Amino acid sequence: MSKYTNKLQHKxxxxxxxxxxxxxxxxxxxxxxxxxxxxxxxSPDRVSSAISDLKATSSSGSIQGRAIDxxxxxxxxxxxxxxxxxxxxxxxxxxxHVVFTAGDALMLGHLMDTDLDAAKAGFEVRYWGALxxxxxxxxxxxxxxxxxxxxxxxxxxxxxxxxxxSVASGMAGSVESVTRGLAVDLAPTRVNxxxxxxxxxxxxxxxxxxxxxxxxxxxxxKLLTGKVGLPEEIAEGYLYLMxxxxxxxxxxxxxxxxLLT
Numbered sequence: 001m002s003k004y005t006n007k008l009q010h011k012x013x014x015x016x017x018x019x020x021x022x023x024x025x026x027x028x029x030x031x032x033x034x035x036x037x038x039x040x041x042x043s044p045d046r047v048s049s050a051i052s053d054l055k056a057t058s059s060s061g062s063i064q065g066r067a068i069d070x071x072x073x074x075x076x077x078x079x080x081x082x083x084x085x086x087x088x089x090x091x092x093x094x095x096x097h098v099v100f101t102a103g104d105a106l107m108l109g110h111l112m113d114t115d116l117d118a119a120k121a122g123f124e125v126r127y128w129g130a131l132x133x134x135x136x137x138x139x140x141x142x143x144x145x146x147x148x149x150x151x152x153x154x155x156x157x158x159x160x161x162x163x164x165x166s167v168a169s170g171m172a173g174s175v176e177s178v179t180r181g182l183a184v185d186l187a188p189t190r191v192n193x194x195x196x197x198x199x200x201x202x203x204x205x206x207x208x209x210x211x212x213x214x215x216x217x218x219x220x221x222k223l224l225t226g227k228v229g230l231p232e233e234i235a236e237g238y239l240y241l242m243x244x245x246x247x248x249x250x251x252x253x254x255x256x257x258x259l260l261t
Contacts, residue, residue, distance in 0.1 A: 007243040008033035008097075010090050014083055015039045016133055017102030018065065019046035021201035022153070025231035026099050026238040028054055031061040033239065036091050038083045039065035041102065062089070070102060070129030077136045084140040095140040097242045098150045100130045110164060119167045127174050134182065141189050146248070149190040151241045152179055156197045156255045176251050183249030190248035192241045197255025199229040224257025 013030045017023035018039030031037045031054055041047055044067040054063050066082070069075040084095050103126045130152055141148040154175040161169035172195075179193040198219045204212050219228050237252050253259065 006034060008035040008239075011035045011096040011242075012083060012086075012091060012094065013037050013097045013099065013242070014080070014095060014133070014137065015099045015101065016068075016070070016129075017041055017100065019043065019050040021101070021203065022196065022199060022231045022234050023099070023101035024050055024054075025235035026101060027063065028058070029232070029235040029239050030097075030099075030242070031058045031063055034060040035097075036086075036089075037061060037063045038086075039063065040068045040079055041065075042069065043067060070132065071124045073132050073136075076129075076132040080133065080136040080140070084137075093140075094143065095137050096144055096148050098133060098137050098141075099238050099242075100133060100151065101153045102126070102129060103153070114167060122167075123171055123174070126171055127178070130175070131178070134186075138186055138189065144189065146188040146190055146245045149192065149242050150182070150186070151238055152191070152193045154179075154193050154195045154251065156195055156253065156258055158195065159253075159259055179251060180249045187248065190241075190245070192247060192249070193251040194234065194237045194241070195251050195253045195255070196234050197229060197253075197258040198223070199231060199234055201231055219256075219258075222258070222261050223255075224260060227256065229254065229256055
């Protein structure tokens with residue numbers, strides 16, 4: 001095996017939020033790298049559809065998945081235990097990599113108009129959900145050493161919030177901060193974070209087409225790359241952080257140059 005290629009071959013990769021958007025692209029990238037991929041999201045239908053589509057387009061690796069409730073520690077534990085115990089084919093016990101991209105819709109608006117109880121509940125998936133997964137996955141990753149990794153997901157709002165994004169930027173900041181703390185606590189398992197900018201994902205689908213087009217045009221005029229990001233472009237970052245065994249406690253910004261404008 002080349003020291004530059006196939007580093008994910010036969011590795012077990014969990015992608016939480018892997019049924020759509022950036023998570024699905026990360027799952028596809030790992031699958032194309034010959035990994036054994038396990039996706040999870042809150043919707044059984046989306047999980048089933050994503051698995052069918054990815055199986056149809058990939059001739060390498062393997063993919064399975066289940067619906068889980070990230071607000072429930074029992075649900076998370078059952079999923080993680082299932083992945084760790086799966087030894088069919090070339091799979092070994094344990095877990096090699098965890099990618100976390102899941103998140104409910106963000107609560108935006110002026111703080112004075114914000115329902116703080118609802119905002120607090122928003123942390124259940126993006127922050128506490130991630131910690132639930134890590135808590136139960138880490139015992140199965142210890143023997144992977146620095147060749148095992150956990151990759152979280154935040155957003156550029158942590159560095160450059162817009163008006164009405166104060167609560168959302170606080171949530172994003174908590175993910176970035178806990179990345180560094182976990183890198184210290186869980187070493188030699190590596191813990192990193194991807195910080196995407198504007199990306200064309202299904203998150204935008206609820207918006208009227210004209211509104212989406214106007215927002216994307218704004219980004220295209222502003223970004224140094226002249227375009228909004230695609231999920232597959234962000235997925236390259238997750239691949240690097242899974243493979244890069246000398247990288248930990250790092251947040252990788254993939255924003256088309258937005259922070260420089």
